[in-house]
Amino acid sequence: MLIRLKPQYPIRPSEITPEGVYHGRRRFLAQLGLGAIGLAASACGKAGAPSGAPQPQAAGDSAGFKLDKRTDMAGKEAPTPYEDVTHYNNYYEFGTDKSEPAEYAGTLRTRPWTLAVEGECDAPGHIGIDDLLKLFPLEERIYRHRCVEGWSIVVPWDGFALGPLLARFKPNSKAKYVAFTTLYDPKQMPHAGGVLPWPYREGLRLDEAMHPLAFLSLGLYGKALPNQNGAPLRLTLPWKYGFKSIKSIVRIEFTQQAPQTTWNISAPDEYGFYANVNPGVDHPRWSQKTERRLGELFKRPTLLFNGYPEVASLYSGLDLRTYF
Amino acid sequence: MRPIRFTLWLKLAAWALCLYPAAALAWRTYSGHLGANPVETLEHGSGSTALRILLATLAMTPLRQLTGRPEPIQLRRTLGLFACVYMCVHFAMYLVFDLELSLPKLGEDLVKRTYITLGFSCWLLLLPLALTSTDGWQRRLKRRWKSLHRLIYPAALLACGHFIWLVKKDETEPMIYLGVLLVLLGWRLPWRRWARGILGAQTTT
Ligand code: HEM
Numbered sequence: 014m015l016i017r018l019k020p021q022y023p024i025r026p027s028e029i030t031p032e033g034v035y036h037g038r039r040r041f042l043a044q045l046g047l048g049a050i051g052l053a054a055s056a057c058g059k060a061g062a063p064s065g066a067p068q069p070q071a072a073g074d075s076a077g078f079k080l081d082k083r084t085d086m087a088g089k090e091a092p093t094p095y096e097d098v099t100h101y102n103n104y105y106e107f108g109t110d111k112s113e114p115a116e117y118a119g120t121l122r123t124r125p126w127t128l129a130v131e132g133e134c135d136a137p138g139h140i141g142i143d144d145l146l147k148l149f150p151l152e153e154r155i156y157r158h159r160c161v162e163g164w165s166i167v168v169p170w171d172g173f174a175l176g177p178l179l180a181r182f183k184p185n186s187k188a189k190y191v192a193f194t195t196l197y198d199p200k201q202m203p204h205a206g207g208v209l210p211w212p213y214r215e216g217l218r219l220d221e222a223m224h225p226l227a228f229l230s231l232g233l234y235g236k237a238l239p240n241q242n243g244a245p246l247r248l249t250l251p252w253k254y255g256f257k258s259i260k261s262i263v264r265i266e267f268t269q270q271a272p273q274t275t276w277n278i279s280a281p282d283e284y285g286f287y288a289n290v291n292p293g294v295d296h297p298r299w300s301q302k303t304e305r306r307l308g309e310l311f312k313r314p315t316l317l318f319n320g321y322p323e324v325a326s327l328y329s330g331l332d333l334r335t336y337f
Numbered sequence: 338m339r340p341i342r343f344t345l346w347l348k349l350a351a352w353a354l355c356l357y358p359a360a361a362l363a364w365r366t367y368s369g370h371l372g373a374n375p376v377e378t379l380e381h382g383s384g385s386t387a388l389r390i391l392l393a394t395l396a397m398t399p400l401r402q403l404t405g406r407p408e409p410i411q412l413r414r415t416l417g418l419f420a421c422v423y424m425c426v427h428f429a430m431y432l433v434f435d436l437e438l439s440l441p442k443l444g445e446d447l448v449k450r451t452y453i454t455l456g457f458s459c460w461l462l463l464l465p466l467a468l469t470s471t472d473g474w475q476r477r478l479k480r481r482w483k484s485l486h487r488l489i490y491p492a493a494l495l496a497c498g499h500f501i502w503l504v505k506k507d508e509t510e511p512m513i514y515l516g517v518l519l520v521l522l523g524w525r526l527p528w529r530r531w532a533r534g535i536l537g538a539q540t541t542t
Contacts, residue, residue, distance in 0.1 A: 041366065041375045048433075093373075101373035109507035112372070162505060164374060208507050279506065298502060299450060307373050311437055 044310040077235045078171050081150035086226075086251070087157050088320070093166040095234050097307050102241045103160065104260055105209055106195070106202040113204065114241035120201050121261065123245040132192070132266035135183035142245045146231060148181075149173040153235070154228055154249075159290045159319045161254035163312075165304045170249050171232035176223040184219060184267045191222045192272035193248065194264040209279050215248070215259035216272035216286065221327055226251060252318040254288045285337040289328070290319035294337045344408055351412050355419040358386040359426075376434045383430060387423035388496050388514055390416055391463075395493060395521045414470050417489070421467040424460055452502035459495035462488045490525075493518050 092098075104114040107121075126142040140148075151171050159165040179191065197205070197212030205211060221227065228249040231238060238244040243260025250258050256276050266272070276284035283297050292302045292315040303312035318324050328336075362382045365371050371378040394416040397409040436442045446453040466486055469475070475482050497518055500511035 041369065041371060045366075097373035105506075111374075164377075206507075295449070298452060300446070305374065305376065310376065310434060312435060 040308065041310075048310045078151050078232050078237075080171060080235065081152045083153040083155075083169075085155045086321075087155045087167045090155075090157075090167050092155060092169050092234075093307050098166055098168055098233065099239045099242060101166075101307065103162075103255065104241055104243065106197070106205045106211070106213065107241065108204040109206075109208060115239075117204050118240035120203070121196075121240040121244065122201060123240065123261075126245050126263075128246065128262060128265065130179075130182045130265045132268055133185050133188035134267045135185055137182060145246065149177060151231065156228070156249060156251035157319050158249070158251060158255055158258070159304055159315065161256055161284070161288070161296065161301075163299060163301070163304050165306050165319075167306070168249075169234055170228060170230040171235060172228055172230040172246075172249070174225055175227040175229045175248065176225065178229055179219075179222055179265070179267075182265075182267075187269050188219055188267035190216055190218055190268045190271050192216045192264075192266040192268050193259045193262050194266075195259055196261045196263045209275050213259060213275045214273060215257055216268075216274050217250075217257075218271075218327075219267070221250075221324075224324060224327060226321060226324060252290060252321040252324045254290060256284070257288050287328075287333075287336050289324075289333065289337075290315060291317055291333055291337070293317070294334055344411060347408050347412060348415065351415050355390060355416065358382060359423075376430070380427065380430045380434070383423050383427035384500075387420050387427055388500065390420035390423060391489075391493055391496060392514065392517055392521065394420055395489065395518070399521065399524045418467055418470060421463055424463065428457075428460055452499050455495045455502060456499035459492045459499060462492040462495070466492075490522060493522075 100115045101111045102114040103111065104118065107114040107117040124142065127139050128142070128145060129137075129139050131137045150173070152173060153169050153171050155167060155169045157165060158168055184191075193215045195213035199205060217227070228251075230243070230247050230249045231245065233239075233242060238247065243258075246262050247260040248258045248262070271286060274284075274286060276288075277286055290301075295301050301315055304315045305312045362371075362379060366375070366379070394413055397413040397416065400409040401407065432438055432443070436446070447457055448454075466488060469478060469482065469485060478485060497511060497515040500514060501508055504511060
């Protein structure tokens with residue numbers, strides 16, 4: 014049975030930008046006040062949870078997704094406001110400043126878009142984005158998302174589990190890993206520059222990719238992904254640092270050997286293949302013990318596997334310091 | 338009469354330029370335009386302003402030599418002190434928002450995080466310069482004042498190192514600052530003496 018849910022975030026005219034900004038200002042100023050009191054009392058814990066419901070804004074053109082179900086997997090925490098999720102991004106093909114992807118990703122063309130699935134599988138094939146959207150019922154999962162840089166957000170992602178999609182292409186017995194590739198087109202990405210070796214590549218062990226938490230996102234907040242968030246399809250791997258959740262995927266390949274991954278090629282001592290969120294393993298240059306949730310004043314402790322212990326069995330017997 | 342008024346205008350302009358970044362950040366804080374990560378915006382804003390003013394301070398001596406006018410040197414102390422104020426604000430932000438004033442955490446960062454060690458060393462070197470910047474201290478320290486204030490050179494290098502060590506990958510911005518700094522420091526090398534040495538050597542052979 015398919016339960017048709019309306020996106021839970023109706024955009025009331027009164028809640029578009031100005032009021033969002035107003036809330037944002039009130040929030041930060043209020044937190045500053047609270048923070049000062051907290052520090053003065055030298056018993057400061059965390060600042061209060063962000064007040065004011067998050068509001069999606071603008072983009073009235075793309076119709077909302079029909080969502081089959083909605084699962085909160087972020088412990089009832091309020092999602093980070095849409096404005097922040099879509100204007101504070103790492104997508105280096107569109108510039109290295111957090112604000113640049115929102116500014117420059119408009120040149121990305123997401124239609125037509127074809128995903129190629131190849132390698133060690135019995136049913137390789139190509140699938141267009143609009144067919145992909147109809148392949149499985151869309152569901153929403155609210156996940157925590159932790160960047161390797163030490164900030165984090167809570168996002169309602171819309172899409173479906175990665176495993177069943179991969180299974181359709183019938184990986185064979187030689188398939189041990191899955192490699193993912195982002196589109197690279199200098200014409201659409203004039204701000205890419207030479208910071209990283211393009212195209213952006215990522216990879217997972219097959220059992221990681223088949224884990225029920227591994228998610229393929231096609232939208233967020235009940236609407237198609239904005240370009241800067243990795244339109245038209247991206248991975249969402251909530252227990253790994255954000256750079257593993259590769260954006261704007263054009264190619265998936267089943268492989269026998271561990272695939273090369275972009276950040277690992279670029280700085281092997283700083284970014285490993287696994288990149289599991291782990292407060293016990295610091296980045297060589299900064300600590301991973303704490304993180305700043307966007308919207309909060311102070312840092313909070315980072316949780317092992319970003320608070321998703323259900324993935325721990327994937328790594329039993331693996332030294333997480335060596336395989337960081 | 339005229340030269341005094343010109344200096345006054347220059348001083349006002351320097352104050353305005355130095356206060357502008359603080360005013361802009363204050364306004365953005367009040368109006369809610371600090372972006373998704375307000376603490377980061379404030380930390381980066383204060384840090385990069387400190388570095389820019391520090392480089393401006395170092396540009397005053399070359400500017401005096403180029404123009405042959407005394408005004409740049411009259412502005413130098415003001416600029417140096419503003420750089421120090423921004424640095425202290427920057428450090429305070431980090432102490433409050435990143436560490437919640439925990440000294441053990443500061444100790445850990447100073448030992449383990451190269452970029453913090455570098456930034457902190459820079460601050461430590463510049464603090465005595467700010468404290469001894471008054472006419473009184475200048476008189477009391479006599480010639481040693483000048484030697485002491487040469488600490489600004491290693492301090493500026495440490496500040497650039499701090500920036501290079503903290504960026505994730507794209508080092509363009511810190512490298513631009515480092516490039517400007519190297520030009521400003523290179524200017525101070527005794528090129529003329531060296532050139533005379535070489536020319537002298539050539540004429541004697
Ligand atoms: C007192 C010790 C210092 C500490 C603890 C400190 C700490 C920090 C921290 C935590 C950041 C942000 C890092 C990030 O977001 O990943 C930062 C950035 C920065 N700091 Fe410092 N800092 C110190 C001294 C200085 C000094 C003396 C200068 C310059 C004169 C400086 C200039 C900068 C610059 C330019 C940035 C980067 C801004 C940007 O990315 O736009 N810092 N510092």
